[in-house]
Amino acid sequence: MNHPDAPTYPARPDPPSGGLSRLHLDAIHSLNDADILYLLNLGAYYKGLLMAGATLPQPLAGRTQINVFFENSTRTSSSFELAGKKLGADVLVLPIAHSSAQKGEELRDTIQTLAAMGADIMVVRHSQARIIRMMAECLGESGLPTSLINAGEGTKGHPTQALLDAATLLERFNRTPQQGLEGMTISIVGDIKHSRVAASNAELLTRLGATLRLAGPEAMLPDDDFYSEIERRTSLQSALEGADIIMALRIQLERMDSGPGMSNEDYFNQWGLTHERMAWANRGALIMHPGPINRNVELAGALADDKARSLILNQVAMGVPTRMAVLDAFTC
Numbered sequence: 001m002n003h004p005d006a007p008t009y010p011a012r013p014d015p016p017s018g019g020l021s022r023l024h025l026d027a028i029h030s031l032n033d034a035d036i037l038y039l040l041n042l043g044a045y046y047k048g049l050l051m052a053g054a055t056l057p058q059p060l061a062g063r064t065q066i067n068v069f070f071e072n073s074t075r076t077s078s079s080f081e082l083a084g085k086k087l088g089a090d091v092l093v094l095p096i097a098h099s100s101a102q103k104g105e106e107l108r109d110t111i112q113t114l115a116a117m118g119a120d121i122m123v124v125r126h127s128q129a130r131i132i133r134m135m136a137e138c139l140g141e142s143g144l145p146t147s148l149i150n151a152g153e154g155t156k157g158h159p160t161q162a163l164l165d166a167a168t169l170l171e172r173f174n175r176t177p178q179q180g181l182e183g184m185t186i187s188i189v190g191d192i193k194h195s196r197v198a199a200s201n202a203e204l205l206t207r208l209g210a211t212l213r214l215a216g217p218e219a220m221l222p223d224d225d226f227y228s229e230i231e232r233r234t235s236l237q238s239a240l241e242g243a244d245i246i247m248a249l250r251i252q253l254e255r256m257d258s259g260p261g262m263s264n265e266d267y268f269n270q271w272g273l274t275h276e277r278m279a280w281a282n283r284g285a286l287i288m289h290p291g292p293i294n295r296n297v298e299l300a301g302a303l304a305d306d307k308a309r310s311l312i313l314n315q316v317a318m319g320v321p322t323r324m325a326v327l328d329a330f331t332c
């Protein structure tokens with residue numbers, strides 16, 4: 001019999017019958033509902049173990065994980081590294097700046113080289129859209145059994161960010177993945193057009209039942225045929241009215257052909273979140289941000305730091321168990 005004070009945590013979920021539908025995690029829309037529920041439930045299981053300080057299972061012992069980041073990262077890179085190590089993997093972080101990519105080696109050759117060294121799973125970030133699918137085809141042609149995980153590609157997707165955002169909301173509102181986010185209104189505010197986070201969240205949060213809205217300056221909204229089924233709001237006040245969650249995004253200068261068309265100060269004046277402006281939203285509304293944040297551009301520093309209103313560090317913390325779940329589920 002368990003000691004009455006023994007920590008409790010969710011039971012390990014069973015994988016979908018027949019396993020995951022995918023070898024690689026390239027996009028949210030590639031996952032079926034059973035995959036998504038399994039990943040969220042497995043993440044909740046790992047979150048419970050971490051919170052309880054329990055001895056962690058080592059399903060990746062003897063397996064090799066390689067992180068290949070062609071773009072900068074703090075949260076995603078570090079949490080994938082921590083997640084792999086916690087599960088017992090041998091984790092290599094390829095130092096891109098010192099790699100043969102700098103000598104003109106093509107991406108396909110870099111990836112095949114690492115796979116041939118015995119990588120069981122590769123976590124990849126790249127500026128090019130649909131790069132994971134292209135790399136998966138290369139690995140398939142060469143018969144190398146390595147799983148690929150999208151850690152952010154172009155403006156098209158960042159599926160593990162969406163999974164950890166959904167997990168953060170489920171935890172906060174004490175819901176299971178099966179219960180989902182029905183009844184919750186979420187406004188994503190900012191540079192939607194260049195955001196891989198918005199792309200993946202638009203897919204996942206709506207699939208979990210949330211009502212989504214997109215809002216930002218005209219130049220930062222995607223073309224009309226993207227997310228055409230999701231409502232758009234054209235001012236910060238109208239975006240916040242009736243919202244339970246406001247997810248702010250930074251201006252992604254590195255993905256813009258020309259500049260943002262307004263100064264940081266003007267952006268903050270028109271679109272910046274503050275405590276005062278949060279009064280437009282539903283009572284108790286919370287803010288999220290995938291990071292990195294730019295204080296006093298997309299949101300006031302005081303709001304970002306307000307633990308009663310901000311889930312930003314909850315999102316960061318959820319990154320580790322969510323990525324443990326992804327590595328556990330997808331490692332070949």
Ligand code: CP
Pocket residue numbers: 072073074075076077152158161290291292
């Ligand atoms: N949210 C996110 O992807 O952050 P990093 O760029 O720091 O990984």
